[in-house]
Amino acid sequence: MFAHNIATNVDFTLVVCDQFIEMKFADKNIAQNLIFQAVNLRNKWKKLLDLRLQASKPTIEDKDGLISDANRLEKDLSWLLVEFFKSETLYSIRRLLAADVKLLYAGPGRDTDCVLDLNPFSNNKEPCKPNHDKGGVDLTDFLTYNCLLDLETMATTFNTHDGICPYCDTEHHLTSLGHLAHMAICVQNGETTNRHEIEDDTPHDPNGKKYYCEVCDKTYRLSLRDLLKHKSTHLNG
Incomplete structure (x- = not known):
């Protein structure tokens, strides 16, 4: 870097x-x-x-x-x-x-x-x-x-x-x-996700794995750590 x-x-x-x-x-x-x-x-x-x-x-x-x-x-x-x-x-x-x-x-x-x-x-x-x-x-x-x-x-x-x-x-x-x-x-062309357009606090990692959340009805790219964190928010909710 x-x-x-x-x-x-x-x-x-x-x-x-x-x-x-x-x-x-x-x-x-x-x-x-x-x-x-x-x-x-x-x-x-x-x-x-x-x-x-x-x-x-x-x-x-x-x-x-x-x-x-x-x-x-x-x-x-x-x-x-x-x-x-x-x-x-x-x-x-x-x-x-x-x-x-x-x-x-x-x-x-x-x-x-x-x-x-x-x-x-x-x-x-x-x-x-x-x-x-x-x-x-x-x-x-x-x-x-x-x-x-x-x-x-x-x-x-x-x-x-x-x-x-x-x-x-x-x-x-x-x-x-x-x-x-x-x-x-x-x-x-602006196809990358703008931070201000994200509706929640779920991070978007360009190098993460694609994951479709049935609860949110959205597709994310998340690291393993963020994936587990995202799943836990639904379990705790």
Whole structure:
């Protein structure tokens, strides 16, 4: 979340932060969802800082509007941060040694076959830009995709896999970048659940399991802890 540099393999199941911490995820879909959430949160955080800085200028016009936008964004960001850190995800973690770092990256000109794909994090729908040092492509100024030298994964950037969008619940068969691009479109179109539109206090975890509650007649995405808590509210009631 707060790493200066994040590097991934082809399906995001292998992630390295700052050439120091390595994380391996058991589920590629959950790994991709977490990466998307992390980038989305960092973008919102940066936007909030920009709004605060603009509102602090004495000559700025519509200062009240900027402050209102910043307060609304801060409230939304606070909730999203809590949901992100509450995510229950299965992964392993280890500290990298100097010998590991020497064999960490694919290298210049390697694994750039997705260079013509659209960058899911680009507002202008620009193609992915190759990283000339690590290999792979840069998706943001801190995230480099498919640059890690991963000998365990047989997947390529052309491979597709089944997935479910955590924002619109659509089942699809897409590449890893395609899955991220789909989520980006959902967020831009406002299909993600707005906190102020939720009728009760039941949390919505994008990485949780889909659960239909017959009592509420609603479908939720809940972590195991929130699922048990939700069921207990009906038992106690």
